Each structure stands twice: as C-alpha cells, then as structure tokens.
Amino acid sequence: MNRHVVILGGGLTGLSSAFHLSRRFPEALITLVEKTSRFGGWISSERVQVHDGDGRTAEIVLESGPRTLRPNAKSVLELIHLLGLKNSVITTPITSSAAKNRYLQIPEMQGLITLPNSFTSIFSPPMRTLFLPHVLREPAKRRNRPDGISDETVDNFMTRRFGPTFARTFGSSLVHGIYAADSRELSVRAAFPSLWAMEDRGWGSVVRGALLPDRTDSREDYDVGDIPDMMKGVSVYSFMDGIGMLPGALATHLRNQSNVELLRDNPISSLRVADDGQLEVKLSSGRMINPTHIISALPLPVLHDLLHPTSSLPHLTASPASSVVVLNLIFPQTQPKLHPSGFGYLVPRPLSGYSPNNPGILGTVFDSCALSAQDSNAANFTKMTVMMGGPNPITPSHTEVDTVLKQLSVHLTAPDDYLKVLPEPIYTRTQRHDDCIPTPMPGHLRRMEELKTALAKGAWSGRLEVVGAGVRGVSLGDCVESGKRAGESWTC
Numbered sequence: 001m002n003r004h005v006v007i008l009g010g011g012l013t014g015l016s017s018a019f020h021l022s023r024r025f026p027e028a029l030i031t032l033v034e035k036t037s038r039f040g041g042w043i044s045s046e047r048v049q050v051h052d053g054d055g056r057t058a059e060i061v062l063e064s065g066p067r068t069l070r071p072n073a074k075s076v077l078e079l080i081h082l083l084g085l086k087n088s089v090i091t092t093p094i095t096s097s098a099a100k101n102r103y104l105q106i107p108e109m110q111g112l113i114t115l116p117n118s119f120t121s122i123f124s125p126p127m128r129t130l131f132l133p134h135v136l137r138e139p140a141k142r143r144n145r146p147d148g149i150s151d152e153t154v155d156n157f158m159t160r161r162f163g164p165t166f167a168r169t170f171g172s173s174l175v176h177g178i179y180a181a182d183s184r185e186l187s188v189r190a191a192f193p194s195l196w197a198m199e200d201r202g203w204g205s206v207v208r209g210a211l212l213p214d215r216t217d218s219r220e221d222y223d224v225g226d227i228p229d230m231m232k233g234v235s236v237y238s239f240m241d242g243i244g245m246l247p248g249a250l251a252t253h254l255r256n257q258s259n260v261e262l263l264r265d266n267p268i269s270s271l272r273v274a275d276d277g278q279l280e281v282k283l284s285s286g287r288m289i290n291p292t293h294i295i296s297a298l299p300l301p302v303l304h305d306l307l308h309p310t311s312s313l314p315h316l317t318a319s320p321a322s323s324v325v326v327l328n329l330i331f332p333q334t335q336p337k338l339h340p341s342g343f344g345y346l347v348p349r350p351l352s353g354y355s356p357n358n359p360g361i362l363g364t365v366f367d368s369c370a371l372s373a374q375d376s377n378a379a380n381f382t383k384m385t386v387m388m389g390g391p392n393p394i395t396p397s398h399t400e401v402d403t404v405l406k407q408l409s410v411h412l413t414a415p416d417d418y419l420k421v422l423p424e425p426i427y428t429r430t431q432r433h434d435d436c437i438p439t440p441m442p443g444h445l446r447r448m449e450e451l452k453t454a455l456a457k458g459a460w461s462g463r464l465e466v467v468g469a470g471v472r473g474v475s476l477g478d479c480v481e482s483g484k485r486a487g488e489s490w491t492c
C-alpha cells in the first residue's frame, strides 16, 4: 500500500513535520491541512508603514506572536540552511546592550532594576540583597527534594532551593516571559528540565549542578552547513521580515514538492479509526481522507474535540493554556529616550497575587534595541511590545491603550535619564490571543508517555503521532524539533 500521511494543523510544527516527512519518504503523499487562510499558526509578522508628525516615515516589522529565536536550537539552524534563509537572518550579538541588559519591574519598587549580567553586577543593589544571598546559600543547603516525587511546580522547586522571595521575583518572571503562566501551576520538569537535571547532577544543589559539566547525550543528526559559525557570539536572532519568514519559506518549499499537497481554509471536522480499521480524517468541506498515517500538530484540546468518542485518547485536556493580549506600540523618537537600552523587562507576580486590580502587564520588549535592522529608518522611531494577561485576569483595561500607557509610564519612571511621561504613540495595535500557550502541569511528562503508549497500541497501533507545543516544549526550537522527529518510528 502507498503511504499517505495527513498532517493536521499548519503552524510551525505541522509545516516542519511536512518538510521532514516529505524528505524522509519521497514516495509518500503528504497532505497538510490547515483551518485558516494562512500557515504559521501563532507566528504572525507584518510590516507596517508609519509617519511621524515631522514628515519622517518608516517601514516597521510588528510581531504579534513569537519574535526571537535562540541559536542553541539546531533544528531551526537546519531549516535555515536547507531553506536558504541565511541571508535573511538578523542577529543580536551577546556583546550588545540588548543582549546584556534585561530588567525586572518589581511591582512594589519604582522603575526598572537590571538583572545580573556580570560577576560584579550581582554585588550592586538591589541584586546584592535580592539575588546574591539566596544563590550563595543554596549549595550549602541540604538536599531537600522530597522522597518519591517525580515532578513539582516551578515555584515549589525554586522555593525549596532558593527561598520564596527568589522564587517569586525571578521564577515567576521567567515563567511570565516564556509561558505567560503562573509558576505555581507550571511543571518544572516539563518547562525547565535542565533545572531538575542540575539538581540531580549537583547532589541536591542547582548551583553546584550548573557548575558541573552536563554529560547528557544529545542527538547530532542536523544538516546545518555553516550556520553555526554565523551564530557564534549571537544571543538571539530573527529574520529581515520577522519570524514569519520561517513558515513562509517552509510553505513555499512545500508547494514546490510534487509529493506534498497543502490545504488551507480547510478545517478538519473529525477524526477516527473506522470499524474496518481504516483511518478517517473528515474535513468541513465534506472531503474524507483515508490516510495510512496521521501526524497531529494541533493544540491537544483541539485534537480532543475532533476525535470520535470511539477513538478517544488520554490526557489531551490535562493542561490549561494561557491567553495573552499583545500591544504593539510605535513612538516618535524622543530625547531623552523612552527607556534604557536593553531587551526589555519582565514583571513578577505581585505580592498580593493576581487580581483584576493589577495592571496585568507580564513584560515589555524594547524591540528597537534588539532587532532594529528589521526596520527602515529605525533610528527615527521607538518600537515596543507589551504582553498582558496570562495569569492576570484580562479586563477591558488591557485593551484600552491609554490605561496601558499610564502603567507603562509608571514602569519606566526611574532613573531620570529617560522620559517620565510617554508621548502619544504614532501607531498602536492590540491583539488578543486565546489559549495560545499551553501550561504543562506537574506530571505532564508521565501523561505524555501514557499518551504515547495509548497511541502505539489498540485501534491507532502507531499510525497516529501527536506533536507540537502541547507535548514537549513551547519554544519555536521545540516545535521544529518535534516536527523533525515526527514519524521517525515508521519503517514501512
């Protein structure tokens, strides 16, 4: 029988799966089905034209989803090499202020504080009291992981090792920045497996473990050409027209493959193993596909809803997902500058907890600092992106630009070398993304193993694989990696 693989969902995971499967199985037919009119899922880059009151114009890239990649994700470097995207890459060097300076805005303190970026910086206030004692004391603390636990929340983990103040200040901020979630809900093993491994390696101490070499074997089967040389000394990177160039190049490549069929505007309406054992994918258009194999790159709850009750699978609705509001802002250039030089800042969980009365800002990216090469005449404008929501209840104030600007002014108020009151922005764009980032809760890895076992036997008998942000990591690198590994066990 000829192999026919149907890939469900045309986000980055689905596109990467199609790319690798079409290369691995050139004889197979690969059909990728996407609900909306565009590929890329949460990735959405747009170039807008802006004018200030003095006749200056610019063409500026706005991201409403992911904006930066890290060079350690070899699966993405491989795509850059194989898709010929090298000349479109723009990088932020580790020596730049955007890479070195990251800030926190602690709700109980005024203005921004600089996160430690050098050995000497940990001795300056307020890090001298907020950071240093907790980190210095940690190696001397006895091993305190309770016997028999195989996972816990990020907050529990950090509180155990570094104390509650450190866990709230640094742990919750980190989780806001990556997962837009509450660190008291997120699984440390699923979200930050390296922290858990450091504790093991360091005989109970994370700091000791961080100083010891990591001897875990990682796979090295990536065709990356000379891209790693280009990434030497790079902190983060993107592309000239934004992250959207990556799914764009994937879709263009796939369209040119004779064994690939790309379907857009085609919601899948159901999925099952029929009584005669055939796989059935039904599209809303009425078309029925009977593939030999299926890759689901859909959010897990979406897959759950599509599955016919006779073909159901465990744990697809076990993880909640965060919703965020993204506000893109462009200001005219000002003197003094609107913000200090750096990547941006994160806001930890307020001492009083999340409530509708809190402003709801999770963090703000100073886009003009990190990736200004994307924009023409960038020097004349200041671009920022504010992320709100997540564990903060999303209230109408999150979409009222004036209210957010007031809050932003408070965050950017001290020290005196930048503006106290923000000028009127010349461009704003607000987007709400519902259930956009999954929050794997403690026990997630075990649940995903159980899901894998259920898929390997019974009616599905290894013919359906479930990949994507809800399974093993939400970063773009994780998504491409899961696409690369999709269908690896299929031999015939």
Ligand SMILES: Cc1cc2nc3c(=O)[nH]c(=O)nc-3n(C[C@H](O)[C@H](O)[C@H](O)COP(=O)(O)OP(=O)(O)OC[C@H]3O[C@@H](n4cnc5c(N)ncnc54)[C@H](O)[C@@H]3O)c2cc1C
Residues within 6 Å of the ligand: 008, 009, 010, 011, 012, 013, 014, 033, 034, 035, 036, 039, 040, 041, 042, 043, 064, 065, 066, 067, 068, 069, 266, 267, 268, 269, 297, 298, 299, 302, 324, 326, 433, 436, 437, 467, 468, 469, 470, 473, 474, 475, 476, 477, 479
């Ligand atoms: C605001 C935001 C900022 C982020 N920032 C970063 C960052 O800077 N760096 C980073 O590494 N990661 C970042 N991430 C995470 C990363 O963008 C996502 O984890 C990743 O894009 C998820 O890709 P995916 O393909 O697994 O899922 P999705 O993008 O959710 O793709 C799933 C696809 O399935 C389709 N679909 C749904 N239902 C159906 C149906 N019934 N039929 C057919 N198709 C369907 C959807 O339309 C979608 O295209 C960010 C995420 C968000 C939301």
